């Protein structure tokens with residue numbers, strides 16, 4: 158794993174707004190090496206917004222984020238060129254990120270038969286696995302995963318869950334927003350609705 162040997166991700170009394178609506182406030186947690194947090198909450202309660210705030214993609218309305226170690230984000234946007242074959246599109250990022258074991262992620266995620274397929278032709282689940290391969294290749298210590306299991310079949314759900322557990326077991330850190338149950342030992346849970354303002358139903 159590249160980056161910090163002791164990753165940390167800390168949220169201090171975070172509050173986020175979208176439009177004129179305060180989604181959550183006073184949200185705090187601390188995650189370190191080998192720790193993971195499952196963010197739960199109904200549609201529209203602010204899980205993606207929280208992930209974007211943690212990743213520096215949106216500015217919180219209040220509070221702060223402390224991040225020690227490189228972050229990798231997996232959401233529905235893979236960052237892979239839709240017009241390129243999957244293999245070439247992953248190669249592009251591998252050249253930038255300096256991947257050490259490019260074939261490892263492809264094998265473990267069953268992507269080898271799809272390397273010649275243009276990214277735009279990939280199914281939802283295939284695209285999700287491709288995004289995860291790109292994340293694995295980066296070797297970053299802190300993972301922000303927005304619905305990593307959505308669109309995956311049963312076997313892929315088990316695979317991806319195992320990969321997340323492996324990442325944590327290897328000293329990584331992960332924050333996972335998911336509507337699905339995650340079978341990962343030691344996983345903590347944070348219900349985002351617990352931080353919703355009283356007078357603003359989700």
Ligand SMILES: Nc1ncnc2c1ncn2[C@@H]1O[C@H](COP(=O)(O)OP(=O)(O)OP(=O)(O)O)[C@@H](O)[C@H]1O
Pocket residue numbers: 175176180198199200201202203204205206207
């Ligand atoms: N750019 C925007 N401007 C105004 N409101 C927005 C914007 N983006 C998102 N929202 C609203 O913010 C709220 C939170 O959205 P967010 O995507 O964070 O929820 P979520 O918990 O991830 O939902 P889901 O479970 O459906 O993925 C939603 O009500 C959404 O409509």
